[in-house]
Amino acid sequence: MKKIAIVTASVVFLLIVVGLVLFWSIEPDPEPELEPVPEEEVTLYYLNEREHNLEAVQKKLPETESRARRVHQIVDELKSSPDEAELSTLLPEDLELYSVFFEGQTVYLDFNDALIGAAEGTTGEFLFLHSIVNSVIDNLPEEQKLVQFLVDGEMRKTIGPYGEESGHIGVKYPLGPEWDIVE
């Protein structure tokens, strides 16, 4: 009887040991892997400091079906300078795109007042504005041809910092892209 008890105990012990070994040796289930977010290539326009003109740069942005979302992504991405030393952003850090809306061939971009005084001089303003216009229009469907800038929901004549008549480039009407100023 004692023998049976010892054998049973040994078997149970062995089973426990084997069980434990098996338990530890089996890899825990890997965490369920996150689907990688599909990305799309876009073309953004930055300042080339050597040529003093715009340069087209390919960037990857998360895929989206929404045109408005795409415009927000573009403006966000355009605010940080690319890795290349001679390329830099023309957008002020505190520039914020409040909303985007579409009417006919025009894309309305409603910015905060950091748009005002964001660039100086005819050429400075022209490059700054078209860094945005070119980047937005180049990456939207063909129907969208023009960009209308708004500041706090309102149209301004120019982006001059000393009143709306102190700038150079007229922004009260929509602007089309400019390819002549791209390297």
Added chain:
Amino acid sequence: MRKKIIKASVFLLILIITTSPLYAENIGLVDVEGRLLNEVSAWQSEGSVLLDLRDLFFSLGFDVSWQEETQRLEVDAGEDEYKFRPGKSLVAVNGENLVPFDPPHLHQERLYLEVNAVENFMTEELGKNTTWNPSRSQLQLVEADESEPVDADERSADPVADFLGEMDDEERAEGELLVVIDPGHGGRDPGAIGPNGLMEKEVALDISHRLADRIESEYEQIETHLTREEDVFVSLEDRTRIANELNADMFISIHANGHHSQYARGFEVFTLSGEASDPSAEELAETENSVLKYEGYDADELDDVAWILHQLRATVHTRDSQDLARQMVDLMEDKLPVPNRGVKQAPLWVLKDAQMPAVLVEAGFLSNPQEERRLQSSDYQESVVEAIAKTVYHYLENNH
């Protein structure tokens, strides 16, 4: 519905952000003798007053109704019927003609319009002249033939009227040509500022004075006129208005450039680009299709002779301005020790209304410390002036 929310929030944003000390306060509508006709509700802030159009037109004795469905304010002014729409710069008159106009703002089913825009509308459409008296918050009706308001001394100074008054004294002789020189910026607007503090408005004024002196002393038959003689602010629209009213043969705006990169250098001459050569038309083209469809009209059937003529005139000026600009950069290249960046086109607000060949000269980059020194030196300024003056002479000689 979503559009309505956007419009309402845009209006609120305008109220909250851009004009913070803003308050609701009625204004008085007074007749020719100064008697109060009615009170008109308004939003006011420093320097800006938005009038409630429903109140205003009602006070003038018109039938007014707000159409919730179509988001329109309909005004029956007897002979003509007008329809205002929030955020739209077009007013429909009798359902067919479209008048470019400042856009009214929508707030709680009321349309608000800036008092200056109200005055323009009253004069041009209703034939009612008015005077806005900010200190009394009164909009006064004045006699149609009476240009002076009752409180003449409270009227703001009009630089254009001053200039034109001066010009009356010195009649232009037969065959004499006039060049309007426009020193960029001025007064509270310094323009671009160089790393060592040189202001664009100073450079522009110096070069403009020198240019006027040189043209007048070297070319007998050419008169010059400056849009500002000293450090004062002149609005961009007044600059070409002066040139247009004087019937000038040429408009030259003098500027100094700015760039994000301090190494950018050289001079360039700008002309107005096509897209903004007629902004009101641009906007018309943008919106007229949708508006016309709304009204039940076909845009293709709209035959507007004035519009075609305007386009033709704009095309001619564009071509002439580009000729002038090309000749100018060629001569500047001969005289100046900096790179020629060529002739550029841009939608420059100051050039948009010019009814004559018009260019904007960027004499160099204030953002570049080396060019900032050059722009301050009389040698460099004289070289710029010599090149421009010669171009002006040759151009006018060949085209008149």
